[in-house]
Amino acid sequence: MLPAMAAGPVSTSTRRMLPILDQARGYRRSWLRPDLVAGAVVAALIIPKSLGYAGVAGVPIEHGLYAAAAGAILYAVFGTCRQISMGPSSGLAAVAGGAVLAAGLSDSTEVAVLVAGITLTSGLFFLVLAVFRMGWLSQFLSRAVVTGFLFGAAIDVVIGELPKLTGTEGEGSTVLEELRSWLSTLGGAHVATVLVATAALAVVLVLRRFARQVPAALVLLVGGLIASWVLDLEERGVVVVGEIPRGLPAPEIPDVGLLVDHGPTVLLASFALVMIGFSQTAGDARAFATRHHYRVDIDQESVAQAAANIGAGLLKGMPVSTSLSASSLNDRSGARTGFASITSGVIVLGALLVLAPLFSALPQPVLAVLIIEAVVAGMMDVAEMRRLRRVSRIDFWVAMAALVGTLVLGVLAGVVVGIVLSLLWLVHVVTHPRISELGRERGTQVFRDREEHPDDETFPGIVLLRVDGGVFFATADSLLDRVRALILRPEVDGVVLHFAGVNFIDSQGAATISEITAMAEASQVELRLAAVRPPVRRVLEREGAVGRLGADHIHGNVHRAVTAMSSALGRPPDGQEGDQR
Secondary structure (H helix, E strand, C coil): CCHHCCCCCCCCCHHHHCCHHHHHHCCCHHHHHHHHHHHHHHHHHHHHHHHHHHHHCCCCCCCHHHHHHHHHHHHHHHHCCCCEECCCCHHHHHHHHHHHHHHHCHHHHHHHHHHHHHHHHHHHHHHHHCCCCCCCCHHHHHHHHHHHHEEEHHHHHHHHHHHHHHHCCCCCHHHHHHHHHHHHHHHHHCHHHHHHHHHHHHHHHHHHHHCCCCCCCHHHHHHHHHHHHHHHHHCCCCCCCCCCCCCCCCCCCCCCCHHHHHHHHHHHHHHHHHHHHHHHHHHHHHHHHHHHHCCHHHHHHHHHHHHHHHHHHHHCCCCCCCHHHHHHHHHHCCCCCCCHHHHEEEHHHHHHHHHHHHHHCCEEEHHHHHHHHHHHHHCCHHHHHHHHHHHHHHHHHHHHHHHHHHHCCCHHHHHHHHHHHHHHHHHHHHHCCEEEEEEEECCCCCEEEEECCCCCCECEEEEEEEEEEEECCCHHHHHHHHHHHHHHHCCCCCEEEEEECCEECHHHHHHHHHHHHHHHCCCCEEEEEEECCCHHHHHHHHHHHHHCCCCCHEEECCCHHHHHHHHCCCCCCCCCCCCCC
């Protein structure tokens, strides 16, 4: 029985490295049935999808199953989330396929080696993240950029699959060239292939409209195989997948020479896979852990992704990460522990050992529809694009830039565009802190942003500024310029800097406060600070800024600062309507 697996003492470090051991120690008999059911249900979903993802990556379709088996089993052993299903995904497959195009490879053996090498390299990158606790790197790829990149990559994949729907050829170095080339060949479309593709598309549309709970990928796979045998489609000129070997390949390190020859492509693709894969898995792991009231270790999640990708790479597979659809299905089906994922992996292994030759009769147009269905459902997030447009126009246009960059420059270059956009946006946000002018709500001591409350009271000759974020080398000049502009205005006699939102200040920021103090003195403008946090005040004290300004010019809140300043200026502390500065 499963509880017996935990017999004997196991060290804490071993249990930390192999979370499955802790799950085995506390395993209950009542969990066995839901784990087995969930594993079987998820396997029925990931087998056909993995075949499609292999097509996206450009490798033989059985390599998708190699990756699915390795990812599911190894993640379950090393991962801390009990509901996640690890395997090939549409986004990662698109990156791998983009790397193949960038490398200019056409030989199927070389393509398989390159993708396996990229997978193995990404696994090693994940291991580095775990060892040095660098998971925070994934935060530099914004969700808006990922959304736009995946949308563009999906369009690229769909256009690349169109020739398989018509039995024609398409070529071109860009998406538009491929589309133009395909349109020019429609006059020679193969009738039987078009009919098969149309039927497959109709099945997907009907299921999505009337039976969304039915796995369209599984229906396409089974239906396509039955149609191929019953109608003898290959004899009618419909191209089929072809021979698929039975069993698993022996583990081996991909050809190092080929990887070195395409070193920049391998490194860029691997880095992109890590950035996308880690952010997806970390977010999903936290969500499932919160829902089921247990904790996950994000650093151990990097170890799990490292193990899954290294294993997939050694078995000639493709990159793996969280599949949200499969993980959600795993959760809904009752998965209680990682043994559900192990069950899925074992079933995939069984399919490779027993059923692999059956897949050889799968018509190419059906596989193309399966791929299109997978990328449209998994990568074209129309709802998120609409949300971005509604919530933040800037994020929406960043997503659109990533989308267009992916279409114009290619999937792999689109990753670079996405990373650059994320970093530029980060730099812009960091170097442009929000500095708001405040007014007082009538009859209260509440001070608010005047942009949002233009009718609030103001104070003659006194300007109140709230600074949000840190005051450091990247933001100090922005604050200095804003205050300088105010001090130079003849009607301004006093400035209050509200520092409640300042949680960090460095030496340059402290020097800037000293410079503002000196500038205010030279202009005979009263300067006061309000709500300064203790860590920030300590830095200002070490800089000498507190001594220059005067400790009596630092107040606990804005109301006290305004009252003291009004008294120093010989004015009543009451505000008045309108802007009379």
